[in-house]
Amino acid sequence: MNPEEAARSLATIRQTQAKAMRAQPWLSTWFITSLGLLITGILAVAEPGRLPVPAIVGCVLLLAAAMVALGTVYGKTRPMSVKDPALRRDFSAVYLPWLAGGILLSYAVSFPLAAAHVPYGMACGGLAMTLYFALGSRAVSRAIARRTARRFEENR
Numbered sequence: 001m002n003p004e005e006a007a008r009s010l011a012t013i014r015q016t017q018a019k020a021m022r023a024q025p026w027l028s029t030w031f032i033t034s035l036g037l038l039i040t041g042i043l044a045v046a047e048p049g050r051l052p053v054p055a056i057v058g059c060v061l062l063l064a065a066a067m068v069a070l071g072t073v074y075g076k077t078r079p080m081s082v083k084d085p086a087l088r089r090d091f092s093a094v095y096l097p098w099l100a101g102g103i104l105l106s107y108a109v110s111f112p113l114a115a116a117h118v119p120y121g122m123a124c125g126g127l128a129m130t131l132y133f134a135l136g137s138r139a140v141s142r143a144i145a146r147r148t149a150r151r152f153e154e155n156r
Helices: 003-023 029-045 053-077 085-115 121-153
Strands: none
16 A cells, blocks of 8 residues: 555545544433433432431432432443543533533522522522533534544544
8 A cells, every 4th residue: 555545544534533423422411411300309309408317318329329320321322432532631621611511500590599598499400400401412512523523633
């Protein structure tokens, strides 16, 4: 194989990799929404004065176990994953600010409601975060896919 053929083959491989990266759902909506709902459940159960402490502990442990099971199912059923540290940085550069935005939204809703003694104010913040996750996960997935695909298209 001469250098020109090798370069064309390498370019074709990079294009195929980029296409595969764009097709991958980096954040499954069902997973991130389910996670938000479980967090909301913990916030609702832990509402002060609503349940006896043993019931709170039991429910929180049950919901935490459901989170572990959800993570396990997602880990086994998701499509391909990328191990390259540079690609992880691309993922983190988009995902972590988005995640922080959801958490800050939850606080922005939760704390004023809790301060006003609105029943289940913290859970309302959890619902706001869940909605944020559900509505934003597709856009975040696309942004991650674009960044990752660009990395494959560039010469490394």
